[in-house]
Structure formats: C-alpha cells, structure tokens
Amino acid sequence: MKLKLAPGLAIKKSPISGKGCFATKTFEQRKKIAEYTGERISDFEALKRARGRRHLRICDIDGRFSLDGARGGNGTHYINHSCDPNAYMKTMHGHVLFFARRDIKAGEEITIDYEQTLLPDSRRCHCGAQNCRRTINKV
Numbered sequence: 001m002k003l004k005l006a007p008g009l010a011i012k013k014s015p016i017s018g019k020g021c022f023a024t025k026t027f028e029q030r031k032k033i034a035e036y037t038g039e040r041i042s043d044f045e046a047l048k049r050a051r052g053r054r055h056l057r058i059c060d061i062d063g064r065f066s067l068d069g070a071r072g073g074n075g076t077h078y079i080n081h082s083c084d085p086n087a088y089m090k091t092m093h094g095h096v097l098f099f100a101r102r103d104i105k106a107g108e109e110i111t112i113d114y115e116q117t118l119l120p121d122s123r124r125c126h127c128g129a130q131n132c133r134r135t136i137n138k139v
C-alpha cells in the first residue's frame with residue numbers, strides 16, 4: 001500500500017528503531033509539522049492491536065479513542081520516541097498535531113516523547129539521548 005505522506009516528511013531507516021519519520025525541510029520552533037492521521041478505533045480495539053505488533057503505530061486520544069496510523073497514516077505514525085525529542089504532540093478538539101520543539105533541519109529524524117504508551121512499562125528505550133530514561137513509558 002502506498003503511503004500518502006504529509007508535506008515535508010520522509011520515511012527512512014532509523015538509528016533509533018525500525019523506520020523513522022524524517023524532515024525533508026526546515027520546521028521552525030513551535031510551528032506545526034503535521035496532523036496524526038489514521039483509522040479511528042476504540043481503546044479496546046487499540047489494546048488488542050497493540051499486543052500483536054512490534055512497533056506501535058497507534059495514538060491514544062485523551063483516553064477517549066485511538067487512531068491507528070498503520071491504516072491511513074500520513075507518515076507521522078513512524079515518528080519514534082526519544083527522551084530528548086525535537087517535537088511534541090498536542091491534542092486539540094479531537095485532532096492530534098505535531099509541533100517542533102526546536103528548529104528542525106532537513107534530514108533530521110523527528111521524535112517525540114511518548115510518555116505513556118500501550119506498550120508494557122518494561123519496554124526498553126534505545127534513543128541514545130544523554131538523558132535517556134531507559135524505558136519508553138514514564139513510570
């Protein structure tokens with residue numbers, strides 16, 4: 001299935017985990033990068049799907065429902081976790097948006113701090129940041 005990428009994004013092999021989402025242009029600090037798109041599913045369905053997957057492509061919206069980027073995603077579902085991320089996620093009126101935490105240059109991998117995920121708390125982090133907390137979830 002061909003991925004319809006949001007403008008300014010590219011999917012490439014990541015040094016952090018599997019494939020990652022990379023900037024192909026500059027995103028200035030606090031500017032919007034893209035919206036998270038995907039199939040809208042219940043949290044129950046999200047948990048069920050997350051269990052069978054190695055890479056998490058599901059985004060939980062305020063504990064109300066989830067978006068599964070593996071279906072209908074625009075590349076933002078490849079954004080990896082980092083303990084020292086260059087982007088952050090914000091939920092606004094049921095939409096999930098990514099913003100630049102600092103200036104992001106073309107070629108940089110876009111990362112956010114997942115903080116809480118459907119993954120077990122024991123899931124190790126390999127982001128390589130100096131302040132890496134060693135787990136993906138904040139526990």
Ligand SMILES: [Zn+2]
Nearest residue numbers: 083125127132
């Ligand atoms: Zn880390």
